[in-house]
Amino acid sequence: MKKGFTLVEMIVIIAIISILALLSAPEIMSTIESSNAQVCKDHQKAIMSEYYAKAPYTSGDILGEILVENANEICPNNGLISRIDNKLSCSKHGSYLDN
Numbered sequence: 648m649k650k651g652f653t654l655v656e657m658i659v660i661i662a663i664i665s666i667l668a669l670l671s672a673p674e675i676m677s678t679i680e681s682s683n684a685q686v687c688k689d690h691q692k693a694i695m696s697e698y699y700a701k702a703p704y705t706s707g708d709i710l711g712e713i714l715v716e717n718a719n720e721i722c723p724n725n726g727l728i729s730r731i732d733n734k735l736s737c738s739k740h741g742s743y744l745d746n
């Protein structure tokens with residue numbers, strides 16, 4: 648009695664797994680991108696919450712200080728965070744106010 652798989656059976660199984668991986672890759676990439684966009688917007692929202700909490704009790708450019716403190720943690724894709732009239736926006740994901 649023969650045990651195990653033949654080479655042809657293994658090649659067929661690997662080919663089927665490769666095709667399934669190839670078909671699901673675009674969906675996985677798009678899910679990762681949409682979750683990164685949501686993380687970026689949530690971080691923008693958290694920074695604005697911190698700003699609105701501190702602003703009444705401090706003077707100076709408190710939003711600028713918060714942005715400098717968190718500069719590398721806002722966007723998971725390293726998008727450039729711009730600030731126009733106390734409104735944050737990411738160069739890759741837009742503003743949390745755009746939803």
Ligand SMILES: [Zn+2]
Nearest residue numbers: 687722726737
């Ligand atoms: Zn971003």
